[in-house]
Amino acid sequence: MRRLTFLAVAAAICAATWLSAAAAPESRPVASDADYAMPQSQEKTLDITMMNKPGLPPHIAVPPFVVLTADQTTQDASRALTEVLSADLKFEREFDVMPASSYVGVPSAQTIEALPYDRWTQLGADFVALGTVKAAPGGKFEVEIRVVSMKERRQSYGAQVTGSNLRRLAHTISDGMHKTMRAVDGVAMTRIAFSSTRDGERYGKTVEERSAKEIYIMDYDGANQQKVTANHSLNISASWCPDGQCLAYMTYQSGYPDIVLQNIFGQIGRSNPAHGSDSVHNYLPRISPDGTKIAYGSTLKGNAMDIYVVNRDGTNERRLTNNAASEGSPAWSPSGNLLAFTSDRTGTNNTKIYTMNADGTGLKRIENDCSHCDRPTFAPGLNGLLLAYSTQTGGGNDIEFYDLNNGQARRLTNGEGTNESPSFAPNGRHVLFVTTRWGKEQLAVVDIDGKNVRRLTELGANTYPNWSGFLK
Amino acid sequence: MLMKDPMMLRTRWTSVLCVTVLATVTFACGGKKPPVATPTPPPQVVADPTPIAPTPNQPRPPAPPPPQEPPPVPLQPLPADDITTKDLDTLNKEQFLKPIFFALDSDEVDAAGQAVLVTNAQMMKKYGSLTISIEGHSDERGTAEYNLALGERRALSTKNYLVSLGIAADRIKTVSYGKEFPFDPGHDEAAWTKNRRAHFVVTAK
Numbered sequence: 073m074r075r076l077t078f079l080a081v082a083a084a085i086c087a088a089t090w091l092s093a094a095a096a097p098e099s100r101p102v103a104s105d106a107d108y109a110m111p112q113s114q115e116k117t118l119d120i121t122m123m124n125k126p127g128l129p130p131h132i133a134v135p136p137f138v139v140l141t142a143d144q145t146t147q148d149a150s151r152a153l154t155e156v157l158s159a160d161l162k163f164e165r166e167f168d169v170m171p172a173s174s175y176v177g178v179p180s181a182q183t184i185e186a187l188p189y190d191r192w193t194q195l196g197a198d199f200v201a202l203g204t205v206k207a208a209p210g211g212k213f214e215v216e217i218r219v220v221s222m223k224e225r226r227q228s229y230g231a232q233v234t235g236s237n238l239r240r241l242a243h244t245i246s247d248g249m250h251k252t253m254r255a256v257d258g259v260a261m262t263r264i265a266f267s268s269t270r271d272g273e274r275y276g277k278t279v280e281e282r283s284a285k286e287i288y289i290m291d292y293d294g295a296n297q298q299k300v301t302a303n304h305s306l307n308i309s310a311s312w313c314p315d316g317q318c319l320a321y322m323t324y325q326s327g328y329p330d331i332v333l334q335n336i337f338g339q340i341g342r343s344n345p346a347h348g349s350d351s352v353h354n355y356l357p358r359i360s361p362d363g364t365k366i367a368y369g370s371t372l373k374g375n376a377m378d379i380y381v382v383n384r385d386g387t388n389e390r391r392l393t394n395n396a397a398s399e400g401s402p403a404w405s406p407s408g409n410l411l412a413f414t415s416d417r418t419g420t421n422n423t424k425i426y427t428m429n430a431d432g433t434g435l436k437r438i439e440n441d442c443s444h445c446d447r448p449t450f451a452p453g454l455n456g457l458l459l460a461y462s463t464q465t466g467g468g469n470d471i472e473f474y475d476l477n478n479g480q481a482r483r484l485t486n487g488e489g490t491n492e493s494p495s496f497a498p499n500g501r502h503v504l505f506v507t508t509r510w511g512k513e514q515l516a517v518v519d520i521d522g523k524n525v526r527r528l529t530e531l532g533a534n535t536y537p538n539w540s541g542f543l544k
Numbered sequence: 545m546l547m548k549d550p551m552m553l554r555t556r557w558t559s560v561l562c563v564t565v566l567a568t569v570t571f572a573c574g575g576k577k578p579p580v581a582t583p584t585p586p587p588q589v590v591a592d593p594t595p596i597a598p599t600p601n602q603p604r605p606p607a608p609p610p611p612q613e614p615p616p617v618p619l620q621p622l623p624a625d626d627i628t629t630k631d632l633d634t635l636n637k638e639q640f641l642k643p644i645f646f647a648l649d650s651d652e653v654d655a656a657g658q659a660v661l662v663t664n665a666q667m668m669k670k671y672g673s674l675t676i677s678i679e680g681h682s683d684e685r686g687t688a689e690y691n692l693a694l695g696e697r698r699a700l701s702t703k704n705y706l707v708s709l710g711i712a713a714d715r716i717k718t719v720s721y722g723k724e725f726p727f728d729p730g731h732d733e734a735a736w737t738k739n740r741r742a743h744f745v746v747t748a749k
Contacts, residue, residue: 353718
């Protein structure tokens, strides 16, 4: 519960910037996602260490981790730790990481007492991260960090971590620093699932040249891109289990689109919870926030696609829409109480976004003016009152936010190629999406204020991204 | 059987030639079989040797859902039809059954599409053991998820039209590939027009 409150507060503050930019002329009744208490206060309530310039991210220096075992691997480890931690800290924009060139010649220190405080203060540092690394048995490293306040001359954050995966060690430190010093849930340990053509595999046995797509996963920053499927068909629209141990995705492995639930680490486990067949086609799965159910589109009854929910073990399949139109792209609200989805039931060859309760009652159309709206996705926290989706703009698509509370829409992308398939970071501060701004479809992350576009993929065409929840 | 079919009288082959054809291809109706086809092995037994084209003597198949003018029955000869001598890949490479095309965002089988489907239905009646998969495709505009649903609808409306022409539904599978497999990789209207299609794959003959 404490974690949820953190998240809600952090996400609210983060979203407040752009939400407050838009006037709120009227409030309209909307479906509400009642599990979350709307934060009453916009203030950060944690004990935030003081800084030189209130309101702005503190300046922090992350000098190279001091090498305690003088061998090449430890030196390489130091370089990796310093680099990854600095990048992690820059990602959330909660720390202003000082360029190494700005503190050349400042002597390194292993202890708090040995720090040249006056030099650092002169250079404008609010904090200095003192890291050490030494080799440990089994190819592991022991890493310590002390983040010291220049003003208070005491430690603001400290951690000891041991392991062989240096990136993960740095990510753990970064998440700890964000939590302790900035009251922000960092996403450095999270992962991203997506589909890629990078292997150049041919799809199936068709006589035409067709590219297979396999599911891949990677770290939040694009590192460690790993293949999950290898069946030479179309594997798309992956959705993370909340614990990050499994994925639901669509596969055409049997010749028709069906949903597979698959463990991706450790024990092999694979099931077809929606029971597809030549005539029952299942699309676009999304696992519920509690991990117990899967929402998806299906042609099970009737010709047009409807929204269904099935338990993770394949039981209790229920149809939530019953309509001659096509319903698709279901998405769960943060509490699991609501589903957003698309429908072309207005009959204009155009899809609009609707919400309904998770039992199919309480249908509402989102009164925005988006065209060919698709892939609605709820922002984490915020009472389930903020949606992102793609909308047709000119020749392509752009990502848009919509505030269900006041009916205000706001563009996140603005015609830089076509942009679609948004997926929120679990802390609600960033959006992952597909863009063609660099040519072929690639994955990018942008902060919710539209700044800091970062490219995550290079190889092949990469689509259908999905950001995991918080992982350990 | 052949002589009962008035279509035969309208073909450009003489009755002499017809006898030759009759000797070799017992069920070829209205085909433009080359006259030198003597070594052609007799075709496999075909389960459904019903007449191919609707004729003035026969009732038309049930009308398709949209209340449109029935398409003109194409009078052009049927394509070369020695499917027994070709493997599935070759048949599909040659597009034995022709694709049909759709307007933007539409799953409606238009007049041109209906005419093609009449021909495709004729071939499926002629070769009654033939089973097919209809793939629904879209152009690259619109989102990936939306186009999966659009492709599903295109494949289904195509299937439904064939069924309305008398083809058994269990001979037809459908699948949607959305915008995943464009026929033409271009990024202009010329390419998009080719990519908004229902594509036919013969899965067994």
